[in-house]
Amino acid sequence: MVNDAAPNEPAFDVDLVVVGQGYVGLPLAQAAAARGLAVVGLDRSQTVVDALNAGSSHIDDIADAELAVMLGQGYTATTDASVQSRAKAIVICVPTPLGEAGGPDLAAVIGASRSAGQHLRRGALVVLESTTYPGTTEEVVAPILKEESGLEPGADFCLAFSPERVDPGNPVYGIVNTPKVVGGLTPECTAAAKALYSRFIDTIVEAKGPREAEMAKLLENTYRHVNIALVNEMAVFCRELGVDLWDAIGLAKTKPFGYQAFYPGPGVGGHCIPIDPNYLSYKVRTLGYPFRFVELAQEINNRMPEYVVNRAMAKLNGNGIALSRARVLLLGVTYKPDIADQRESPATPVGRKLIEAGAEVAYHDPHVTTWTVGGHEVERVADLATAKADLIVLLTNHGEYQPDALPAGVPVLDTRGALRGADGVETL
Numbered sequence: 001m002v003n004d005a006a007p008n009e010p011a012f013d014v015d016l017v018v019v020g021q022g023y024v025g026l027p028l029a030q031a032a033a034a035r036g037l038a039v040v041g042l043d044r045s046q047t048v049v050d051a052l053n054a055g056s057s058h059i060d061d062i063a064d065a066e067l068a069v070m071l072g073q074g075y076t077a078t079t080d081a082s083v084q085s086r087a088k089a090i091v092i093c094v095p096t097p098l099g100e101a102g103g104p105d106l107a108a109v110i111g112a113s114r115s116a117g118q119h120l121r122r123g124a125l126v127v128l129e130s131t132t133y134p135g136t137t138e139e140v141v142a143p144i145l146k147e148e149s150g151l152e153p154g155a156d157f158c159l160a161f162s163p164e165r166v167d168p169g170n171p172v173y174g175i176v177n178t179p180k181v182v183g184g185l186t187p188e189c190t191a192a193a194k195a196l197y198s199r200f201i202d203t204i205v206e207a208k209g210p211r212e213a214e215m216a217k218l219l220e221n222t223y224r225h226v227n228i229a230l231v232n233e234m235a236v237f238c239r240e241l242g243v244d245l246w247d248a249i250g251l252a253k254t255k256p257f258g259y260q261a262f263y264p265g266p267g268v269g270g271h272c273i274p275i276d277p278n279y280l281s282y283k284v285r286t287l288g289y290p291f292r293f294v295e296l297a298q299e300i301n302n303r304m305p306e307y308v309v310n311r312a313m314a315k316l317n318g319n320g321i322a323l324s325r326a327r328v329l330l331l332g333v334t335y336k337p338d339i340a341d342q343r344e345s346p347a348t349p350v351g352r353k354l355i356e357a358g359a360e361v362a363y364h365d366p367h368v369t370t371w372t373v374g375g376h377e378v379e380r381v382a383d384l385a386t387a388k389a390d391l392i393v394l395l396t397n398h399g400e401y402q403p404d405a406l407p408a409g410v411p412v413l414d415t416r417g418a419l420r421g422a423d424g425v426e427t428l
Helices: 025-034 046-053 064-072 081-086 107-119 136-149 187-197 210-241 245-252 272-286 292-302 304-318 347-356
Strands: 014-019 039-042 076-078 087-092 125-128 158-161 180-184 204-206 327-331 360-364 391-394 412-414 425-427
Touching: 014 025, 014 081, 014 107, 025 039, 025 064, 039 081, 046 076, 081 087, 081 107, 087 107, 107 125, 107 136, 125 136, 125 187, 136 158, 136 210, 158 187, 158 210, 180 187, 180 210, 187 204, 210 245, 210 272, 210 292, 272 292, 292 304, 304 347, 304 391, 304 412, 327 347, 347 360
Parallel strands: 014 039, 014 087, 039 076, 087 125, 125 158, 180 204, 327 360, 327 391, 391 412, 412 425
Antiparallel strands: 158 180
8 A cells, every 4th residue: 555645635744753652752752842843652552642641651751740741742642543644754662572482572563663654655754763683674664664555665765773772760861962873774764864853862873774773772782781790790709709899899980991880789670681682692693603692691690580589598597587487578679770660670580589489578669559470469568667577688779778767677688789888788
């Protein structure tokens, strides 16, 4: 089906349709609307759309008051995919999780591409922002758009990849002041993507093409993944050596060049680090090569929840209490401090392993009102200061977790180094 405009067809009246109104798509829509673009958020969830149009935000980085400003600027949300036929630009920001076999699950990207192609008009721009392996834009998205629209990518419409760089909860860097990489199918496509993003983002960086832009995102997160695995492994043997690793890291980062600080923890969470490097590893394996750095980093980071549970068991045993008879209070079940985002949080495997070992598990998190692990709803402690437990395990260092806020006399295993030096606290 060819969707190019007939001579009497009205001009585009929407500057931008953002497909997917989650942690990536909604802030992007906010930034564009703030600069005067006519923006529509397209999402498959009617519940999300209704809430957004009613002024209720579901993500940490956009408060209801900020959403109200967006609505006042003309932003609307919809589940009606036909809105894409009115758009000068369609930006796809849908999830790319791992499948059951550990490979990429591009179902949402494929579905969004089909939908965009069915409504695509000649002269429009389509940008994929969803993190994926190199070649996806050209080998997966472009053929779908062509098949559904009858239009030729790079000739009848522009197609590009631009990796999302959203860091939920970051008080310094957001959509507008984080440099935006764009890589188009052709130089003209790159120019079209640059023209779009330049309207509401400060700095645009042109890639050689979409493959380089796709690889840039995976490189960024693989770098973090590998370095976090390094310090996680060091945390295990530094304890045996009697070395305070956090102090060593603090010393190392005083060097003004050649070093960047990474810190150990109970595992890795969020969408990026646990998932994105596996997309690259998958693509490399299709070439017949193992990507040993990523695979080893994944192995080290994945075993950290078990290491935390073993440390908890040892600490309880030292106090004469078996894990199977202990009450363990987990502090923080989100994947990073001071947000509500639980995606891939290492708290889940830690909690599951504790429950499987027979421990009575409770949690405290000011950002999470209910928490379920393996179908089991975990008890939520409302008043931290009076909480009863045989052991506290700090998993996410929310700002309110200070020594004087904890119940007196309860030993603490601190997996983040946030309470180092306080009485009764043992670090990872």
